[in-house]
Amino acid sequence: MTDTAAAPSTHNASVTAEALSFRELMAYTDEETRRWEAWFRQAGPAALAVSLGEGRWKTVGELIYHVFMVEQRYAERLLGEPVTPYAAETPTGVDEIFAVYPEARGRLERYVAKATAGEWGETLTFETIAAGTLSASKRKIVAHALVHGIRHWAQIATALRLAGEGEQWMHDVLGSSALA
Numbered sequence: 001m002t003d004t005a006a007a008p009s010t011h012n013a014s015v016t017a018e019a020l021s022f023r024e025l026m027a028y029t030d031e032e033t034r035r036w037e038a039w040f041r042q043a044g045p046a047a048l049a050v051s052l053g054e055g056r057w058k059t060v061g062e063l064i065y066h067v068f069m070v071e072q073r074y075a076e077r078l079l080g081e082p083v084t085p086y087a088a089e090t091p092t093g094v095d096e097i098f099a100v101y102p103e104a105r106g107r108l109e110r111y112v113a114k115a116t117a118g119e120w121g122e123t124l125t126f127e128t129i130a131a132g133t134l135s136a137s138k139r140k141i142v143a144h145a146l147v148h149g150i151r152h153w154a155q156i157a158t159a160l161r162l163a164g165e166g167e168q169w170m171h172d173v174l175g176s177s178a179l180a
Contacts, residue, residue, distance in 0.1 A: 023111050025146050027178035030105060032153060034170060036064075037098045043166055048092065050163045052155070056130070060156050064092045065097050067149045072104030074145040077126055078111040078138055086129065108145060111138075 010069055019092030040047055057063040076083045083098055091097050120139040136144070157171060173179060 019161075022142055022146065024179050026105070026109060026112065028176050029146055029149055031176055031178050032171065033101055033149075036153065037094070037101075039054075039166075039168065040094050040098075045093070047095070047160060047165045048094065050159055050165060052159055060096055060159055061092055065090045065100065065154055066099070067152045068100040069169055070105050070148055071108055071145045072100060074141050075104060075107035075111055078115075078141060079107060081107075083126075088124055108142070112142060161169055 030061060047058065048064070050060045052058060053059065057066050065087075069084070073083050091099075115138065120137065122138050123135050124138060124141065125133060125135040154171070155169060160166070160168070169175065
């Protein structure tokens with residue numbers, strides 16, 4: 001039988017039931033990314049070289065770099081900064097790949113912290129590598145940057161499991177300390 005007694009809540013009373021903030025989502029994705037970095041440092045270079053089959057990103061390492069570069073490039077657009085071009089060759093080492101993340105995430109956090117209520121609805125038009133010219137609100141761009149990473153990390157976790165590359169942790173939000 002399940003215990004139905006309510007546990008004391010650490011939930012912030014000012015947050016409504018249907019609200020998940022970008023800051024909360026960033027905390028969750030940051031926790032996951034830091035766990036992944038530690039995991040790859042322990043697993044070694046073979047894990048980054050796991051094949052993803054046919055497609056634009058051929059290895060796990062290439063896809064991780066792509067996740068970080070997308071976040072960095074969108075954050076730069078949001079901040080009105082010059083957009084970093086993709087490297088001619090994707091880095092292959094853990095240090096080089098994960099070095100992009102702190103700067104990219106810092107920029108995205110900076111934008112989210114400073115954005116005004118009116119700014120979220122502003123539309124940006126930009127060139128993408130795969131989809132051509134797109135237009136989206138700044139709010140949608142932030143949401144995309146975060147969901148894009150979550151989606152690709154799930155692909156990475158699956159590819160690594162299928163390749164027999166070691167145990168992982170519970171990736172679900174329920175297993176995260178980022179949300180109450």
